[in-house]
Amino acid sequence: MTTPSEKPAPLVPLIPVEERTLVFYGDNLVAFEVLENEQPKVYIPLKLISDHLGLSWTGQFERVKRDPVLSEVVQGLRVTRPAAEGGSQTVMSLPIEYLNGWLFGVNSNRLKAGLREKVIRYQRECYLALFEAFHPKERVATIQRGVDESHLVAMRDLARQQAELAHQQVNIWDAFIGEKRRLDAVQDLTEEHDSLIQHLSTQVDELQDRLSTVQRELTNRITALNHRVLQVPAEPVQRITPEQKAAIKALVDDLVAAAQHKGVRLGQGRNDYPAVWDAFKRRFDLAKYDELNAPHFDTAIQWLKDWRDRL
Numbered sequence: 001m002t003t004p005s006e007k008p009a010p011l012v013p014l015i016p017v018e019e020r021t022l023v024f025y026g027d028n029l030v031a032f033e034v035l036e037n038e039q040p041k042v043y044i045p046l047k048l049i050s051d052h053l054g055l056s057w058t059g060q061f062e063r064v065k066r067d068p069v070l071s072e073v074v075q076g077l078r079v080t081r082p083a084a085e086g087g088s089q090t091v092m093s094l095p096i097e098y099l100n101g102w103l104f105g106v107n108s109n110r111l112k113a114g115l116r117e118k119v120i121r122y123q124r125e126c127y128l129a130l131f132e133a134f135h136p137k138e139r140v141a142t143i144q145r146g147v148d149e150s151h152l153v154a155m156r157d158l159a160r161q162q163a164e165l166a167h168q169q170v171n172i173w174d175a176f177i178g179e180k181r182r183l184d185a186v187q188d189l190t191e192e193h194d195s196l197i198q199h200l201s202t203q204v205d206e207l208q209d210r211l212s213t214v215q216r217e218l219t220n221r222i223t224a225l226n227h228r229v230l231q232v233p234a235e236p237v238q239r240i241t242p243e244q245k246a247a248i249k250a251l252v253d254d255l256v257a258a259a260q261h262k263g264v265r266l267g268q269g270r271n272d273y274p275a276v277w278d279a280f281k282r283r284f285d286l287a288k289y290d291e292l293n294a295p296h297f298d299t300a301i302q303w304l305k306d307w308r309d310r311l
Contacts, residue, residue: 013078013090016043024129025121027052031130032077032093043077043093044130046102053122054115055106061092063105069165073098100127101165107173227285238294245290248297251304252276258311280304 016032017040023029029052032043046064050057064070076090094102103126108119240248256272259265267275280289283303284296292300 013076014043015078019079022129024126025118029126029130031096032079034077042096042130043075044096044099045077045091045093046074047091049103049122049126053106053119060102060106064092064094064102067101067105070094070098070102096127096130099130101161103127104165223283240290240292240294240297244292244294244297248280248289248292248300248304251301251308252280255304255308255311258308262311264311 014034014036016034018033020031020033021028022031028048030045030048032045033040034043035041046060047057050060064074073095075093075095077093078088079091080088100123103119103123106119106123108116108123111119252273255276256266259272266272267278277289280300280303281287284292284300286292
């Protein structure tokens with residue numbers, strides 16, 4: 001009859017002195033009578049009716065808490081049940097005279113056809129059926145004959161107040177729907193903006209790819225020019241010294257170590273050294289790396305450093 005989302009009212013839960021169940025168009029409805037200041041008062045548990053109507057109990061309970069009138073009169077009732085049925089429970093209930101205020105707040109126009117007809121039937125007849133459960137028909141007939149005219153006047157005034165309150169709730173709901181539509185429009189604009197940003201990002205990526213292609217072509221041209229420069233006849237050949245050979249080897253070791261640290265492969269095989277030496281010999285048109293001309297030593301050192309730094 002309750003869910004974990006139900007929280008007890010701020011007051012100490014009341015203990016029903018009587019419970020009655022009646023069948024209303026195939027639905028079992030429950031009403032509790034409690035004593036408040038030694039006076040009997042009838043309460044109706046809301047979740048059971050909400051479930052019968054196919055409504056979200058969480059949403060309905062939030063609506064009750066937001067309502068300035070219903071939030072003041074909603075009360076937790078402490079109901080004892082067998083252990084198999086969940087044991088003692090606290091059920092959120094409204095006094096029977098406020099039930100229509102909650103029922104009229106359900107906008108049947110926003111429900112599916114099957115639920116709409118059931119909600120309208122509850123709004124039309126449920127209150128009277130529950131009222132008669134605690135008031136014998138003879139008493140109701142007596143009241144209707146005018147014996148307790150003041151009570152009928154009070155009931156009519158209360159019904160008018162409940163109808164006005166329901167009308168206000170419908171207006172608030174309509175305003176909420178209008179605001180929601182505006183928020184949906186803003187969300188649509190945001191999604192369009194995100195799509196435009198994505199399109200621009202794609203164009204930027206394409207431009208970057210083109211720039212990378214141009215850069216590679218320029219690098220190849222520069223390499224070809226350098227190769228031609230190296231082939232220009234020069235002074236008698238002077239090979240690099242042992243110290244310069246050692247410097248080149250040390251830079252190759254640094255380059256391979258940097259690639260391994262970054263998880264980058266410099267060649268097709270498992271060993272990166274052959275790939276580096278092959279690239280070095282192609283770059284300077286050598287059969288062996290130690291045949292490098294001494295005037296080209298600084299260029300070779302810088303070329304290896306640039307490769308290493310790019311990693």
